[in-house]
Amino acid sequence: MKYFRLSALALIGAIGALGIVSADAAPNFKGKKVSIIVGSGAGGGYDTYSRTLARHWGQHVPGNPKFLVKNRPGAGSVVATNFIYNVAKQDGTVVGGVQRNIPFLPIFGQKGPQYDPVKINWLGSLNSEVGVFAVFNQHTKIRTLQDAMVKEVIFGGSGPNDTEIFPALANNTLGTKIRIITGYPGSTNTELAMRRGEVQGYTSSFSSLTARNPKWKTEFTFLAQNALKPHPTELKNVPLITDLVSNPEHKLIWKLMLTQKVMGRPYMLGPKVPKDVVKMMRASFEAVARDKGFMADAKKQKRDVVFVSGSEIQGMIAEVAATPKSIIAKMDNYTRYKGVKQKVKIGLARHTGKVTKTKRGGRRIYLMHKGKEVKAKVSGSRTLVMVNDKKAKRKAIKVGMTCTFVYPGAGQEAKQVLCKK
Incomplete structure (x- = not known):
């Protein structure tokens, strides 16, 4: 992950001073409109990031184009990605704001994607999620993941997503004794269940947990970080889950599952966009991601911004795509919960x-x-x-x-x- 300090204009100026490219040769979007195609419905996190981004991005693009946001939900952003890859203009004026799992669906053999994630031009990401295994101190004496290998701990889940996949993966690779009660509509409901003593913990993004629970430092204990890289400022004494895994195959499975968290809010261009346009749009994306006005706007929306470069995302996806098919074939078994799953009924x-x-x-x-x-x-x-x-x-x-x-x-x-x- 990189934290950039050069603005796009300073970068272009520095390159020009070295004689590498002339101003006349640089792409210019004057008079054009750039569409950000959001692969999710209006009002969600991906939509909020994109609309906030659109208000600030144009000033960092040569020609100062206008940015418009268009929602194209369907199949977890697959519909939007298929459109950008196969139908949309390949001139840099159509950007995709898609869900973080998009690159991995075709690699893992899912039906529906009509794109090669390695050939997509990734601009970068506006966030890098750090997840946590968390327990509510009032209702359990579990304080480490090793404790959960000896004594059962009950986690709340909300379906076949991170809240149930990661506890199942921990059970199957580390020998933890996490029992899942499913059926909670979301993390807020799971937290209420923790306070009532129905469940004792859950997996969550660290930023969401702390935003909803102002007393998190005393109420919760974090057993492990669900991330490839530790949180930059908090969780100093909380181990990365991958550091607790010794088996090489198990470690690889965890790495595959956690890679998508590094690219928490990714943006992309189609595969045939000219290289000079991709370079310019990456530079402008880097610039807006550290723009003070954009950062302040994102903070008002209660959205964290941690920039990840397009080249880093490109490299991660290529690495995952090169994973042996024999390992990919085992992922479903590793991420399947093998206990008896109890389902809670939530009244409205x-x-x-x-x-x-x-x-x-x-x-x-x-x-x-x-x-x-x-x-x-x-x-x-x-x-x-x-x-x-x-x-x-x-x-x-x-x-x-x-x-x-x-x-x-x-x-x-x-x-x-x-x-x-």
Whole structure:
């Protein structure tokens, strides 16, 4: 991972001074529009990063083009990636903001991808995730991963994702005794379950855990870091999970699974974009990633920014692609939970009150319920919105309406938002 201190303009100036390239030869996007195709729906993390990026990127690109964000969700960003790779213009004006697992799907034999991740031109990533195995101190005496190899610890999970894959992988490679209770809609619900004593821990991104739990330093113990590189400022005495694995094959499996965390929020260009345009766009991406205005804007959105270069991502993907097929074939077995998985049933809360504010076109709605302001996330496709008993768009919800959130809990995505004018 690299932390860049040169602006794009300084870099171009330095190259010009050495006589390597002339200003006339440099690509220029004056009068053009650059589209960022987000492979996820509006309102999520990838969308938020991309819209924040779009507000600042143009000033670092020769010609100062306008950046537009377009959502093209489907199949976990596969639809967007297929489009950028096979259909979109290959001139640098179509950028992809795709999910971090995109490069690995075809390598691991998933059906649907129509692209070669090694041939994609990766611009870089805006974040590098550090995950953690965490336990809630009040309800367990487990303090190290070695403790969990001797005594059972109960983790909450939310489906076939990091919350269940990593505990299963630890069981299968390290001999931990992690029992999974699945069915929690998200990390917030799992944390509530920890406080109630239903479960004792979980795996989470460190940044999300600390953002939601201001007393994390005393309430939680971290057993291991789920990352290839340690957190730059925290978790000094918490081992990397890969340092606890001695078997070479097991270590390789962990490395394959954790590589995608290094490229937490990746951006890409199509495979046939000219090399000089790729070079220019990488330089501009580096510049905006360390731009003070962009950093401040991202902080307002509660988004961490840790820059990872395009060349580093390119190298990681090439390394994963070169993994022997015999190892790839074993991954499903290593990441499968082999115990009896208990499923919890989560009831939906109903919170009613007057709407106090709306944000981001109705993607976030706030209302006052029993003297306390609560928030719901509103999906354009998954949330049923009714106004005066008629189906409506989320933007129809206005301040002053009386609404009922039907959702797992405050801060969660609503199943229904039922409103009266």
